Amino acid sequence: MSMAFYLAFKEVWRNKGRFALIAAVVALITVLVLFIAALAEGLASANREYIEKLNGELLVFQANTQLSTSASRIGRSRVAELRRVEGVEAVGQVGFSTAKLIPPDGGDEINIAFIGVEPGMPGEPEVFAGQQLARSRGNNVIVDEGVIARLGVQVGDLIRLKVTRGTREEFYDLTVVGLTDRRQYFFQPAVFAPIVTWDNIRADGGQPGGELVSNIAVIKLRNPDEIERMKRRIEAEVKDVEVADKKTAWEALPGYTAQQSTLSTQQFFTFFIGVLVVGGFFQIQTLQKVAQIGMLKAIGLSNWTVGLTAFAQIIIVNALGVAVGAAGTLALTANFPVTVPIVLTGATALAAVLALLAIGPLGGVVSVVALLRIEPLRALGMAQ
Amino acid sequence: MIGLEAINVTKIYGAGATAVTAVNAVSLGVRRGEFVALVGPSGSGKTTMLAMLAGLLRPSAGQIFIAGQDIGRMSETQRTRFRGRYIGFAFQSNNLVPYLTALENVELLLRLNGKLDRKGRERARELLVRLGLGERLHNRPNQLSGGQQQRVAIARALIHEPEVVLADEPTASLDTERAHQVVQTFAELIHEQNRAGIMVTHDLRMCRYVDRVIQMVDGHVSREIVERNEILRLAGALDSPDGGSEVALVHAETIGERRPRDDWRRSPAAVV
Known part of the structure; x- marks a missing residue:
């Protein structure tokens, strides 16, 4: 395991520019996803805040x-x-x-x-x-x-x-x-x-x-x-009454559900684009490294080590991008005036950040599988 | 002492009417401290043989013993672990990890075997100095010439004290002068460190540094040369001591002389 982390760290460190670029892309995607999440939360709060905080359990409406x-x-x-x-x-x-x-x-x-x-x-x-x-x-x-x-x-x-x-x-x-x-x-x-x-x-x-x-x-x-x-x-x-709990009541507010589902769709697509971008980057990297990986396997590195190396790199780069993006977004939103409907609550941010941390592993899984499939003999040009 | 022993090793690709026998019942042995060249024209089966000896390819039949273990019977995972411990490699190209320095590339095998202590680091450093790379320890492969890269690869193939050291066309990307330097150093280290060394090459001029030459044709061992003068003559080094025989290169492709398959068993240098 230490071998995998050693190789992963060395490669990232010695190719800082290339990995910083993909981390920057992840950071920008993080900013976008968090902003959409904060906007969704802000708009939702602006709509439902009073009802959500009511000191009662049920709301009674005319039938x-x-x-x-x-x-x-x-x-x-x-x-x-x-x-x-x-x-x-x-x-x-x-x-x-x-x-x-x-x-x-x-x-x-x-x-x-x-x-x-x-x-x-x-x-x-x-x-x-x-x-x-x-x-x-x-x-x-x-x-x-x-x-x-x-x-x-x-x-x-x-x-x-x-x-x-x-x-x-x-x-x-x-x-x-x-x-x-x-x-x-x-x-x-x-x-x-x-x-x-x-x-x-x-x-x-x-x-x-x-x-x-x-x-x-x-x-x-x-x-x-x-x-x-x-x-x-x-x-x-x-x-002649109709009774609803608070959540049902705010979801019935005009436009609330439509607005939230639109924002959720945007968030999902941004997330999906992130998975594709990261996946594409690591897949191209894998294709460039076929011979090198073949050599490493030939000299005795196990598939587990090779896979873990790639996975560790994906995690490092992804986490770095998410951390930078999240810190930037938090710094920005902290200074927004109360009149702007952007609210980044701990729960919203955490949910978005956890989802964003999954971008790397989800996107990278194809490249890791490709790495595991590399046959040293073929990669080294020794195959018949 | 035997370093490597192959008994009736056969490799058949495909099945039925399309089956191709790349290596056909080849037996050979290499002692510790002996450096052997495996030569032959394209398609003779020498690379397939090397791949099997390296544990990269499972034989269709026969046995290969290294350090007393039959590597043909091992699982994929066992063979991978075995390669890291008992086999040293130098390939034709793509030899080094591009993001590691020369020293780190050599230390990689020590790290893999859990031997990267102060003593191990010192040995890696000394080996590179010995190979003339004292000034290049902290350079990455793209900052080294082809010859220097190949010397780093040789150091890496030897640093973990393997039973067997294998080289596949180690001079393919080098000019004549560098090719001679690299193979000469390789041979010296194999002798000094008492390893069993096998080099596949199409460049017969490089045979002047080996103790024995095994020629393969059509998947068989066609001839085995143990006589020093005969080896030097094959390498084109007897008449012109500076080597550089153009004929030798061509000759490698035209070797057709056949001898009984197990001829090497009768030779004085044979070990099995």
Whole structure:
């Protein structure tokens, strides 16, 4: 084994230029794959972040709305029914709408997701600074990191919201009482208001005397392991509702699945190109070395040693390329502003890097098999 | 002491109507400290014979003993390991590992046999110095001339103290002067280190450095020359001491004289 590593290392070291070139190609492929992965993750997060981080297990939609948050309507009475179902710990109404934030310095208006939540109920995000929302009424809001990054707001600051009602623009000044982590919804940073305040402010809300209607309800279960059973029970006991777990809910967001599958395809093809490039390089190298390998086998090197030498080289060069590419990508993405939808999480990066480390062995397997098949007699021109 | 012994070795390529007998019941033996040339025209079976003696090709029939073991009966893996331990090689070309220096190429066989200690390194260095490559120890093959490369190959063939040293046309890519230098040094080292050496060559001028010449024609041993003067005459060295006999080269292709196959057994230098 030491012989294989000795030969592998010597050949790579003494042909640095050639091997650096293929390592550079692997590095560029790594950058590309990681960027696509980060973009997929960034776009997915931008879409689903709020739903993913919900402090509940199930989302309740109006029946026959195909899990569309904008089409679904859940009224107060329905929520009361949900609360009576055995096994339900808590239910919170959540309403989605959009609005614009007016920066205090007079810059461009910012599109935000304006989300109504019930204080103390599932759906309200946990704050990392300041306080939770105290009452269902009142002009207090929680803002997420997307808003903080764009406006630089702090607890106690006033923010100005613009809503277009009919053709009229209305402005609302709200006090920031709490800050939460990134909770984007549908590519927009989020502002969370008490549900009644939300209903009064949102563009098409606030019908006087009517029932308080939200888009969905979020359920926290007494036993979070009983998701499937509870889903069936709720649908059986409460009329006209459809219940989904969080993953099903975000996958039903408009365009989410199509976007992710497009990016996955791109990622796969980049990966596949990588396998072909590395495979091609090592195959050409093998063809150039037929006589040399024949000589090595003739003087007593086993097939195992010859194969391991080639494999070790492939691993060294591939790992080097992946390491350089990954380090470069990490350095680049670390400095991206929060507004760019590129998110390289540890899990995404690790999965991509592990897949990229397989490029070499996958691409090189043909050349290693070719090496093993070299007959010393033929390679040395001694065959009859 | 016998270094190598082949008994009734036959090699048949193909089968049925297309079968070709490349080597037909050849027996030969080489003592330790003896250097033998295997000559003959193209297609005479000398390269096939060498390949079998080297354990690169399994005989169709017969036995080949090196260090007391019948290499024809070994598995592929066993033969590979055996080659690394008991056989030294110098080929016609593609002799050296291009990314290793001259010294590292020689040390490769010590490394393969687990003998690369301080003493081994010193021996490798001394052998290269002895071969006139003291200034070229750390040069890679592409920085060496053809003759220098061939001398490194010779050092590598001998460094691990093999039982048998084999050379296939070691002078094919060299000019006359370098060819003489290389084979002369090869012969000296084989004698000094007490190895059994066999060289396949088509250049009869190189026979002046060997102790015995075995001529093959059509897969048989046609003639064996042990008489010193006769060897020198074959090498074209008796009348013109500086060698360079053009006739000798041509002669190699036209040797047709046949003798009984086992004639060498009766010769005084024969060992079996």
